[in-house]
Amino acid sequence: MIYFVGAGPGDPELLTVKAWRLLQQADLVIYAGSLVPFQVMDCCRADAQKVNSAPLALEEIVKLMVEYHQRQQLVVRLHTGDPSLYGAIGEQMRALDEVGLPYEIVPGVSSFLAAAAAVRKEYTVPGGSQTVIITRLAGRTPVPPEQALSALAQHRGSMAIFLSVGLAEQVQQELLQAYPPATPVAVVERASQPAERVLRGTLGGLAKLIQAAGITKTALILVGDFLTGEGTSLLYDRKFTHEYRAGS
Known part of the structure; x- marks a missing residue:
């Protein structure tokens, strides 16, 4: 085999x-x-x-x-x-x-999951984003026009952007067509490895953040309110009834 x-x-x-x-x-x-x-x-x-x-x-x-x-x-x-x-x-x-x-x-553990662990956040926040968009910017490998970063950004979901950290300025420009400049971002370099680095900032300063750190590859860009938002799931709420527990 x-x-x-x-x-x-x-x-x-x-x-x-x-x-x-x-x-x-x-x-x-x-x-x-x-x-x-x-x-x-x-x-x-x-x-x-x-x-x-x-x-x-x-x-x-x-x-x-x-x-x-x-x-x-x-x-x-x-x-x-x-x-x-x-x-x-x-x-x-x-x-x-x-x-x-x-x-x-x-199958294996994807780096977008290790990146979420590195920033200690969940992509799907109760009461917030319930959608995770995994994508990349078009480069030498093309991307269908309808899946352009600017188009996907219209959904305002949680984003994990692969293979694009070397094109930070273009990433920033496309995302700003839908997300406010104050949208939180994180850049996770070599997630889970000894050389792991986590940078945090806002979308308006994304390119400068990446350039100042000298990161050119092997990093993911995370974008969305999930990076700062908090929510409480109904699943474990004492008053919430489901198949295995009666609410009180």
Whole structure:
């Protein structure tokens, strides 16, 4: 079997039990070298073949998978966070389908969840935002026009913006078309890792905040009133009746 495995946000203790077990068993681990920390790679079997996918093309990655599978050896394709978010696994799976090789996806903890933990906030606030928008700014990888940041901002939901910290000025300009300048923001660099940094500010000063810190990559931008808002859930309210408890 070939496994697409989510490595989590960087802290090896945030690997799932299944991900850790597969790394211990894998004969070949193809990993995103620019993103997967060495602490996670230390979880691999000592004698496993470890290949950095950063300089490889799709065809080379698939060729390695096929070669090891034909030897009946276990293959792990290790992606940061969760493979379903900006993981580029679709074309890899299609290539495996074409040659008839079996594979399985093992989900991981996404960095947008680790970022929420870092700022000690919940994206969905009782009485406030009940919507989380996970997106990115268009760059070398295009974004459909209807999903432009300025369009998504009209919803005024809680936002986690990936792969865009290097374009901070453009992010700020697009968001200001819908959010007030005083909207709280946070920038979380290397969430869950030893080098984690959390910057806080307002949307009107977002670009300057990022530029002053010298952050150019490996960071998420969080936007929304959830960063300062507070609410109390009805779920545990003594007067609230539900299936398992009668209100008083």
